[in-house]
Structure formats: C-alpha cells, structure tokens
Amino acid sequence: MQDYKLALAKAVKDARTKRGLSQEKLAEILNLDSRTILNIEAGRGNPKFEILVALITYLKIPTESIFYPEADNPNQNLQKLLAVLYDCSDLDIELLLPMIQYFLDVLHRNNMPKQ
DSSP: OHHHHHHHHHHHHHHHHHTTOOHHHHHHHTTOOHHHHHHHHTTOOOOOHHHHHHHHHHHTOOTHHHHOTTSOOOOHHHHHHHHHHHTSOHHHHHHHHHHHHHHHHHHHHHHSOOO
C-alpha cells in the first residue's frame, strides 16, 4: 500500500508545482487544511475519497499515475495531449473528435508503404 501513497505524493506535488501553487494556496482553493496537503505530499497522507477526488479533479492528475505507478509511461507527448484534453469542455471534445479522426486517417494514409 505504501507505493500508492508515494505515487499520490509525487503526482500531487508535481501537478501543484506545475500550476505554480503553494501547498497553502492549493489547500485554500480546495477548502482543506494546509497540513492535509503537506501530509499527502510527504507520503503520510491517507486522504478521504472526497479529498482524493477533489485533488485529482482540480489538479487534472491522470489517475493511472496514482493507481498504476508501476506502469511508468515514457510517452511524454501522450501525457501532454491528455492534459490538453482534460482542459476541454464536453462541447470542445465533441467538436474535436471528428477533426482528430480525420487527421489520424490522413496520417495513416500518408505513412502507409507505397506499393
């Protein structure tokens, strides 16, 4: 179980610092005690489900980085793409899907070996 605490600690700290937030500011935004954030980032925290959801949602942390820490994904571009998509509204995603599919089809057609 300790691996999950350390994975959560790293994910929260990385996402918080990426957004330029202090522990105190993040705690204020999520209406938490700053010691809660401190303990989570130190690997001592065992947050309630509501706190975990609030952290993951606000910081847009990919859940696989917490629940599957052993599956270290070296594909940083995929992580960047997912982060962009997490910031999209439902309408944005609905409009983007056909465009993405079109571009993928074009890429696949252009990268196929010539016969």
